[in-house]
Amino acid sequence: MARYAGVSSAVVSYVVNGGPRPVSEETSARVRSAIDLLGYRPNVSARALRIGSTSTLGLVLGGLENPYFTELALSIQAAANEAGYAVVMGNVDRNRSAASSRHILDDLIGRQVDGFLVASENATADTLEHLQRNNARSVVFDAPSPIPGHSTVGPDAAQGARSAVEHLVSVHGHRDVGLVIGDDGRAGADARERGWQDALRSARLLDGPLARADFTRAGGYEGARRLLEAANPPSAVFASSELQGIGVLYALHEAGVRVPEDVAVVTFDGTAECEYSWPSLTVARQPVDSMAAAAVRQLLTPGASHHETFPMELVVRRSCGCVPQPTTG
Amino acid sequence: MARYAGVSSAVVSYVVNGGPRPVSEETSARVRSAIDLLGYRPNVSARALRIGSTSTLGLVLGGLENPYFTELALSIQAAANEAGYAVVMGNVDRNRSAASSRHILDDLIGRQVDGFLVASENATADTLEHLQRNNARSVVFDAPSPIPGHSTVGPDAAQGARSAVEHLVSVHGHRDVGLVIGDDGRAGADARERGWQDALRSARLLDGPLARADFTRAGGYEGARRLLEAANPPSAVFASSELQGIGVLYALHEAGVRVPEDVAVVTFDGTAECEYSWPSLTVARQPVDSMAAAAVRQLLTPGASHHETFPMELVVRRSCGCVPQPTTG
DNA sequence: TTGTAGGCGTTATCAT
């Protein structure tokens, strides 16, 4: 006990956290030296027990194998640490069932985390309700749209998608732009799909062909295969997630189709992976850092819940045709 | 307080954790029903304070932007959860200085984690010593070689590298295999470099050209550029990390060099990213799951510290020349 | 400015 080191008792508490009461410079110095002499560290469990706060946030997130989510998680980490909070990952297991996700929440609740950061894809009605029942603070990130009664943060996905497709149309003159997108069972519900549509319609073009497949590399591959097998394949493709974009590229290469000469590609998300794909992918990039910071801020500052939206930025690279290819083909 | 719900006191403890003392079936049932009636959850902080254990492991790991480390972290998570432990990430920030990494450790120590999983690249003498001084259990993972007095887990990197280079030599007949590898200041110290050398020498070939660069995509790009600029570039390249392999591919494409026809490539690590690169990368794959499980096991089971090594597996794909290319070039 | 003491929710020991 550090108390024996100096001569004081609860004064050490005052010193450790600029306590509610002032301490004379002299004793304060003595305590501090004793602290790092004895290598004293406040016991977080005891503090948590007393205070009722663990300075810990729970991150509920599946699919960290998607580099976009990895980046998001890292940024959230950084933002949380910045604010003095640690992050414990909500047991993101590969095979997430309803039961397991309930289990995850209960574990985190039991650990007395001060708040929950829930990825949109994990924010089922069930989950949100469970959280509310245990009156836990929470914010949903990567949210495509507001969720009544909950704080949400997300990109302006429609705008991002639109800007990518508009680039294809107005700069490169494509008139037939296909879409590879996920299938959440609600056709047309995805903002990315709307953005793609908007861009085409306001250019007075017909909706291009569309392939629904998983939001994975394999899904992108499969979607592109379907597009290619048509009698009249499109001259450009918008892959609505970077992972799919990578798969699209693979399918195109495998089929001997040149990118961007034969088919141009643009995509959505924008991690490091699509910077070093070949060709490098033109992409509507998510403002990951800003969104992460906003999510943590919303979680930590009291106030009415609302939806916060962030603009996406078009990053132009080779796959749309902007950078000349080497003299290969 | 759940105690008022039933009529008992510490019996609830016995029933919650099959306690050290038996409980009659009748009261046990009464307690259990009270528990989920009141939605009671044991307070982990209090338990930790009393018991001295938090059922939490600290993961000290920089560079999660490398998908190999992401996979490793995920597997460690899974293994830890399996064993009933949560994982809190050791504030992996982008700009890790000595001071910050010390700060990370102290935070984790204060949180009373039951043990530390430290990535080899973060396991500086300083860090290890600090851990020992605070008598914290720890294990170093992704360790290239034993560290006296510490538990370590790592791949048999020399064997993995050798098998990749041997494939190039014996199956595809390459006689001039370049190496792109990191620079840790100790030339020749890396087991991957030794494996590459061994494979060449036992085939009675001369050491190929060698480029040292960062273990990143950009590093691989830069290394490949240097190899290409030589008057006599090699006919094959071993990139000693997957990230570098991706960068090598990019540089080759950009220069209009065909892979694998003009230059073959093999690499090391083996996450999903190199499965969908073009061409897909032949790779010596790390046994991520086994290593993660072993690290957690070593950390949790008492016993003398030792070094545990895991064999790597060669995954053959297109970049070495095994799969015929489409009729493009 | 500093010391004393009570209590946060658990578990474990000691009685009963």
Next chain:
DNA sequence: ATGATAACGCCTACAA
């Protein structure tokens, strides 16, 4: 088989 009770380490009135 179960009820009381002390103690884990910290924070914070309150007293000095």
